[in-house]
Amino acid sequence: MGKNYSHLTLEERCAIAQGHACGQSLQQIAAALDRPTSTISREVNRNRGKKVGYKPSYADEQAKARRWRGSRLSRQPDLRKHVLNRLAMGWSPVTIAGRLAYEKDSKRISHESIYRFIYAEIRRTDDGAWRHYLPRAKAKRGRRARLSASPVHTIDKRVCIAERPASAHSRAEPGHWEADLMLFKTYSQNVLVIHERSSRFTVFLHQANKAAQTTLSSLDRFFALLPEALRKTIAFDNGNEFALHYKLADAANLDTFFCDPHSPWQKGGIENAIGRMRRMLPTSTDLKTLKPKDFLKRAIIFNHTPRKCLDFQTPAEVFSKLLLHFKCDSTRWPEAG
Secondary structure, three states: OOOOOOOOOOHHHHOOOHHHHHOOOOHHHHHHHHHHHHHHHHHHHHHHHHEEEOHHHHHHHHHHHHHOOOHHHHHHHHHHHHHHHHHHHOOOOHHHHHHHOOOOOOOOOOOOHHHHHHHHHHHHOHHHHHHOOOOOOOOOOOOOOOOOOOOHHHHOOEHHHHOOOOHHHOOOOOEEEEEEEEEEEOOOEEEEEEEEOOOOEEEEEEEEOOOOOHHHHHHHHHHHHHOHHHOEEEEEEOOOHOOOOOHHHHHHHEEEEEEEOOOOOHHHHHHHHHHOOOOEEEEOOOOHOHHHHHHHHHHHHHOOOOOOOHEHHHHHHHHHHHHOOOOOOOOOOOOOO
């Protein structure tokens, strides 16, 4: 029959140091701790410092360092390759970990282990390029925020988002939308993003400019494709590009609402969607050099990436289940003018 062994605790190491300082023999210390004498002898010899002698805290650190075999991603090449491939596709560590659990895959890992591995590689290799595997490509964890001017008083017939129906806030039913613009470094280049709250299904329309009339035309053409049951509400920020919202409300029978100034979190669904799409369309992207098929490919990838909030299903999967009567593909929407 085999024997069971347990590692010495920090408290036991303190007792060893105290007994050693009092002049007790190894046999006496071992008897007090109910441990074999060989265990105490091995502990003192292996984990003592050459200059400081045997110190409990130092010995505990040495023992833990000796047992450390590296992270799972360092020790398991197949798992590491799987994780890095998904990160390169734009999946977040949370999404990767959750999808593996959802698929009941034999390879399991926590999102925290993935983050720690990436940051450890940045320090070990002194290569900041590792940060680009992460969703926000930040070398350090933390939040960044800034305020900008808000043209609230220039928007006619503006209704506060607090008056939006409870069903829209709770995502209890389809047909509640959010819209915003993705802007780029090159002047006048932008993408209109339209996000459905319940399924997280998102449409991306390339516009020629961000004028209010252009944005209104894009929104009007898109919502004209939908049945009335899927046109309930839509929320915007306070940009002037949405100043003609009331015409959309009349044409599409759609109730429009606006966030409070400097409160984009009130339409958090689309803020999250744009943040995800920035991994594939960073601000430095020149849309003139991006082929239409490549632009559409990014939309497909976006809507087929699992989401934690959807129990690690994809928006396309949920959209097809909830809206079977409204069959479409994220790549089939006509490009806005």
